[in-house]
Amino acid sequence: MIVQDRLAIVDRLLAQPFPGEGTRDGSQSSGPGFHxxxxxxxxxxxxxxxxxxxxxxxxxxxxxxxxxxxxxxARWGEPQVVDLEPYLWSDDEVPEPMARLCMLTLRLSVWRPPGTDRWVGLAVGQADAEFAIELLLATGDAEFP
Structure with missing residues (x-):
């Protein structure tokens, strides 16, 4: 997949409504406030x-x-790098998608596209040494980070 194809997925997720409850469809999982x-x-x-x-x-x-x-x-400027480790060790309930992401990676690069109330996150993650290494894209509402 080339960068332009991946940027098209970013644009689609930025425009796609968030569902009222958690869903999973192939490579995408979504829920209230995230994809x-x-x-x-x-x-x-x-x-x-x-x-x-x-x-x-x-x-x-x-x-x-x-x-x-x-x-x-190139689109939105330098990202903010967010440390996800505090979510991993939190005693409080961790909201999605941070609950999932902190189990796969400890760093998330985050951009805030102008003209939208959403953020875009990008990370490389792996659940454990036996599992696939994944390139993860996340979008969420303005409450994080």
Whole structure:
């Protein structure tokens, strides 16, 4: 998928209404006030977690992150980098999509597109060493971050 295709997904999620309750459809999960979309995923690493397998997969996802981040930065300026670790250890109920995102990554690059009350977040995440490495796109309402 090329950067222009990914930017089109960003635009679609910015315009798409939030559902009243949680839903999941393929690569997208949504709920009140958020959408999370898996833009790209590596293979899973159940059978082989060697450096020769994991490092190229990580490099491919990191490059896709950098390319899309550059496109978003060209549109809206430098992102705010948000530390998600406090959500991971919070004693309070963590709202979505932070509850999901903090289980996959500890950093989220966030842009606030002008003319909208939503934010756009981009991250690379992985649930555990055996799972796929994912390029994650999130949009949410203005309450975060």
């Amino acid at each position: 999370v979309y898996v833009l790209q995923a590596s293979q899973e690493f159940w059978d082989d977690r060697s450096e020769e397998v994991v490092e190229p997969a990580q490099a491919e996802i990191d490059a896709a992150f950098q390319d899309l981040a550059a496109g978003l930065t």
